[in-house]
Amino acid sequence: MPAETMEALQLRSGDSVIDATAGMGGHSRLLSAAVGPSGHVYACDIDPESLVMAEANCAGSESPITFLHTPFSRLQETLQAAKVGLADALLADFGTSMMHFQTGERGFSLMNDGPLDMRLDRTSDNPTAADLVNSLQEKELANLIYTTGERRSRAIARALVRARPVTSMEQFSSVILAAVPRTGKLHPATLACLALRIACNNEYQEIDALINQLPSLVRPGGRVCVITFHSGEDLVAKTGTRRIAKEGKAKLINKHVLIPTPEEVRRNKASRSAKMRVLEML
Numbered sequence: 001m002p003a004e005t006m007e008a009l010q011l012r013s014g015d016s017v018i019d020a021t022a023g024m025g026g027h028s029r030l031l032s033a034a035v036g037p038s039g040h041v042y043a044c045d046i047d048p049e050s051l052v053m054a055e056a057n058c059a060g061s062e063s064p065i066t067f068l069h070t071p072f073s074r075l076q077e078t079l080q081a082a083k084v085g086l087a088d089a090l091l092a093d094f095g096t097s098m099m100h101f102q103t104g105e106r107g108f109s110l111m112n113d114g115p116l117d118m119r120l121d122r123t124s125d126n127p128t129a130a131d132l133v134n135s136l137q138e139k140e141l142a143n144l145i146y147t148t149g150e151r152r153s154r155a156i157a158r159a160l161v162r163a164r165p166v167t168s169m170e171q172f173s174s175v176i177l178a179a180v181p182r183t184g185k186l187h188p189a190t191l192a193c194l195a196l197r198i199a200c201n202n203e204y205q206e207i208d209a210l211i212n213q214l215p216s217l218v219r220p221g222g223r224v225c226v227i228t229f230h231s232g233e234d235l236v237a238k239t240g241t242r243r244i245a246k247e248g249k250a251k252l253i254n255k256h257v258l259i260p261t262p263e264e265v266r267r268n269k270a271s272r273s274a275k276m277r278v279l280e281m282l
Contacts, residue, residue, distance in 0.1 A: 001227065001276055002030055004258050005091060008278040009223045014038040015088035018217060020075060020210060021045060022067065023097040025054030031091065032061035041065045042084055044075060046201070047120045050097065071121070072210035073202075076217060086219040093227045094207060094237070096120070096197070098270065104169075108197065110187050113170035118197045129196040133166045144199055148232065150191035152180045194230070204236045211240030215249045215281060224250070224279040234275050241277050253278035 005027065011017060011034040019028045022043035031041045041063055045051050048069045055067050070078035072092075096108060100120070104112035107129060116130035127135075136144065142157035150156065159179035166172050176189040198204065211226075218224055226241070228234035234257075244250045258276040265272045 001258065001260050001264065001271065001274060002027075004260075004276060005225055005227075006030060006034060008225050008253065008258075008276070009034075009089045009091065011035055011039075011089055016040045016042070016084070018075075018079070018087045018090040019043045020072065020090060020092040021094065022054045023050055023093065024099055025057035027091055027093060028054060028058050028065055029061055032058065032063040032065055035063050037063055039063045042068060042079065042082070042087070044068045044070050044078065046071045046206075047100075048123060050099065053099065072206040072213075075210060076213045079217065086222070087217060088219060088222045090214065090218050090222070090224045091227075092210060092225070094203075094233050095229045107169050108193075110169065110173045110189055110193060113168055116167055116169055116172050118193075118200045120201045126200055126202070129172075129193075129200055130165075130167050132196055132199060133160050133172070134164050145192045145195045148191040148195045148198075150195070152188070153192070155179050156188075156192050198232065203233060207233055207236045208240050211237070211244060214244060214279070218281045220281050222281050223253070224281065225276055226279075227274055227276045229273050229275075237277055241279055245279070248282060250279040250281050253280055 013036040015035045016039060017031045017035060019031055019041060022028050022045040028041055028043040043054055043065050051067050051069055058065050068078050068082060100106050101109040104114035107114045107117035118129040119126050138157050138161045141160065142153045145153035145156055156176050156179055159175050160166055163175045166175060173189045176192060180188045182188055214224055226237050228237050245252050260271045260274050
C-alpha cells in the first residue's frame, strides 16, 4: 500500500522518519524520497540479515538512512543510544517478508525444506520452532497451536510429540499432513506453523510494546501507520491503538482500516490481507 502509506504519513522535505520494519528496504526507499536530502530515515529491523540486504537495496537513496538492529521492545532505547530525537513519523509493517519464506534455511515456509527455526533474529536467544515442538508438553503444544484457530490442534500436537525429534520443515509438514489430511487449499500445517512463528518471536508482545512506546518516539502532530497481515496481529494493533487514543496520547485518523485496492491485490497477491491503521500523535 505505498500510495496510501505516503498519503497517510504526510511527510515533508527535511522530516525525520522511523521505518520500524525495514525488511528489504522497499518502504525505506519511499520514505527517503519523500523527506529528501535534508531529511533522515531510521531503518530498524529485528532481523540483522534483512538489514544487510536493505542497506544494499537503499544504496543511492535521496536522504541519509541509518540502519539499526533492534526489536520493537527496545526501539526507544536503541534510538536514544543513537542520539535520535522525536521523529516526525513512523511506519511499521508487521510480520515477515517474502525473503523469509523464500530462504529455506530460515525455516518459515512449508514449500521449502530447512531447519525448523522461524526466528526473525537468528542471533537471539529465543527458542526455535524445533525447541518448542520438541520440549513442550503435548497439552501445551496443542494449546499453542489452537491460538491461531486450528481446531485440530490436539491431533497435530499428538502426532508431533510421537514423531520427536522433529527438526526440519519437511518433517514437520509431513507429520501433520499424515495426522490431519488436507481438506481444502490450505496445507493442514499452515496454522500450526503460524502459531510457532508467533511464539518464537513474541510477535504480539512486541507489537504491543511498539504501540506503548509511540508517544516517546513520534512528536505531537506526527503521523504513525501500522500495517497488519493477519487477524491475530491486527487485534493487537487495534486494541493498542485504541488504548493510547483513549488515553489522549493519539488520535485515530481513519475510522475504518484501510485495505489495498483490487488493482494492487491483482498485482501482488501477498497484499490481499493487509490492513492499515493511521494515528496522529497528541
